[in-house]
Amino acid sequence: KMSSLCLCPQRLADTAEDADLYHEYNASLQFDYFNALLVNTMDEEGNFIELGGEFPLEENEHFNKLSVNTLMSDIQVPTNVYNKDPDILNGVYMSEALNDVFIGNFQKDPTLTWQYFGSSTGFFRLYPGIKWTPDSNGVVSFDCRNRNWYIQAATSPKDIVIVVDVSGSMKGLKMTIAKHTINTILDTLGENDFVNVIAYTDYVRYVEPCFKGTLVQADLDNREHFKLLVEELHVKGEAKVKKAMKESFRILADVTNGQGSLCNQAIMLITDGAMEDFQSVFEEFNWPDKKVRVFTYLIGRDMTFSENVKWIACNNKGYYTHISTLADVQENVMEYLHVLSRPMVINHDHDIIWTEAYMDSILILLLMTSVAMPVFSKKKETLSHGILLGVVGTDIPLLEVMKLAPRYKLGAHGYAFLITNNGYILAHPDLRPLVSPSESSYSLNHSNICSSR
Numbered sequence: 001k002m003s004s005l006c007l008c009p010q011r012l013a014d015t016a017e018d019a020d021l022y023h024e025y026n027a028s029l030q031f032d033y034f035n036a037l038l039v040n041t042m043d044e045e046g047n048f049i050e051l052g053g054e055f056p057l058e059e060n061e062h063f064n065k066l067s068v069n070t071l072m073s074d075i076q077v078p079t080n081v082y083n084k085d086p087d088i089l090n091g092v093y094m095s096e097a098l099n100d101v102f103i104g105n106f107q108k109d110p111t112l113t114w115q116y117f118g119s120s121t122g123f124f125r126l127y128p129g130i131k132w133t134p135d136s137n138g139v140v141s142f143d144c145r146n147r148n149w150y151i152q153a154a155t156s157p158k159d160i161v162i163v164v165d166v167s168g169s170m171k172g173l174k175m176t177i178a179k180h181t182i183n184t185i186l187d188t189l190g191e192n193d194f195v196n197v198i199a200y201t202d203y204v205r206y207v208e209p210c211f212k213g214t215l216v217q218a219d220l221d222n223r224e225h226f227k228l229l230v231e232e233l234h235v236k237g238e239a240k241v242k243k244a245m246k247e248s249f250r251i252l253a254d255v256t257n258g259q260g261s262l263c264n265q266a267i268m269l270i271t272d273g274a275m276e277d278f279q280s281v282f283e284e285f286n287w288p289d290k291k292v293r294v295f296t297y298l299i300g301r302d303m304t305f306s307e308n309v310k311w312i313a314c315n316n317k318g319y320y321t322h323i324s325t326l327a328d329v330q331e332n333v334m335e336y337l338h339v340l341s342r343p344m345v346i347n348h349d350h351d352i353i354w355t356e357a358y359m360d361s362i363l364i365l366l367l368m369t370s371v372a373m374p375v376f377s378k379k380k381e382t383l384s385h386g387i388l389l390g391v392v393g394t395d396i397p398l399l400e401v402m403k404l405a406p407r408y409k410l411g412a413h414g415y416a417f418l419i420t421n422n423g424y425i426l427a428h429p430d431l432r433p434l435v436s437p438s439e440s441s442y443s444l445n446h447s448n449i450c451s452s453r
């Protein structure tokens with residue numbers, strides 16, 4: 001019966017791929033869609049504004065009394081993406097085919113809550129349709145491409161070592177940008193991934209000494225733990241990138257024998273420049289196979305050492321980016337995901353992913369899991385490059401999944417719990433919220449679970 005839950009994203013993915021296959025890109029397409037931020041908005045003369053037409057909304061018990069439209073999905077676009085860009089218009093137009101599938105899925109399985117398509121171009125088609133509320137500062141920062149379900153479905157599991165330069169030259173704004181870059185990278189990881197964070201000057205220091213020489217699961221607890229430690233980093237001394245690289249290659253080589261995801265291995269180097277002669281470390285540890293990709297982030301306005309930093313990325317199958325302001329961080333960090341998702345896109349691995357359980361911020365007090373699946377272009381001319389169109393998903397309250405357990409077979413002291421294929425516990429009777437319901441993420445009390453098993 002579990003597998004029937006996976007049929008919904010499968011139907012959505014098939015529909016989106018077919019819709020794209022038969023859609024011919026039209027660069028001058030004019031098209032009015034329902035923009036979730038703008039719907040039901042009138043100008044001074046009482047006319048509906050562009051992209052903001054009349055969109056009937058009705059309070060719905062199943063959606064915690066939120067006003068929704070169960071007959072139609074609508075489109076959210078983050079503020080930093082132009083909502084009439086030809087790519088957006090074409091994507092929105094072709095993905096209208098999903099509407100009927102959303103409605104059909106909901107009719108077949110009324111326990112479903114949200115169903116959605118997150119496009120690689122940045123728009124988010126959500127069913128049922130809602131009126132989107134901007135953040136408190138008036139902007140819409142929600143970008144579906146940063147969400148855990150999107151990233152986990154769009155990439156295979158990854159082993160990542162984040163290496164940050166904390167030498168004296170990194171002081172001030174550079175360090176602020178570097179910290180933000182680390183946090184943003186951590187946000188792209190999920191419980192299928194493994195990670196560690198190393199700081200270096202003329203010596204190498206693990207931000208968490210307990211995790212020395214190994215990788216840890218990038219679950220929510222560990223990600224938050226790293227973020228706190230990164231906040232404490234101070235700059236001092238002179239940078240010696242070679243030692244830090246050597247240590248990173250060692251960790252990644254070690255996990256081949258134990259923990260780690262073994263699929264994608266990468267080092268993320270965050271620095272304002274590399275001076276000493278470092279070529280030999282790559283020769284010794286990574287060439288000729290280049291099994292580990294090295295992505296480099298050059299921080300700050302000074303470009304003096306950009307050639308060196310670029311060289312490291314280009315000679316290790318990575319990607320070089322220059323981050324000079326805080327506003328650059330998000331887009332630049334996301335770039336690495338495109339590189340890592342390419343092999344999977346070419347192979348068209350339609351793996352279903354279940355995200356870690358989280359507390360839905362709208363349907364409060366419901367523990368949710370997202371079931372998501374990548375969507376690829378099936379067009380002949382793009383097949384060999386592997387184009388990721390986006391990710392489809394559905395949110396399911398865990399209570400509903402638990403109901404599938406055959407209670408009558410469990411006996412008096414029996415209970416059901418739910419575990420994913422990578423050993424992550426999704427639901428258990430002893431599960432208690434660790435954070436206030438107003439926070440959108442949710443953590444499971446592992447110790448509680450282990451003692452009762």
Ligand SMILES: *[C@@H]1O[C@H](CO)[C@@H](O)[C@H](O)[C@H]1NC(C)=O
Nearest residue numbers: 024025026027028029030031
């Ligand atoms: C492209 O879109 C424009 C505006 O919507 C339309 O007039 C034109 O016929 C379309 N072109 C094709 C080839 O469909």
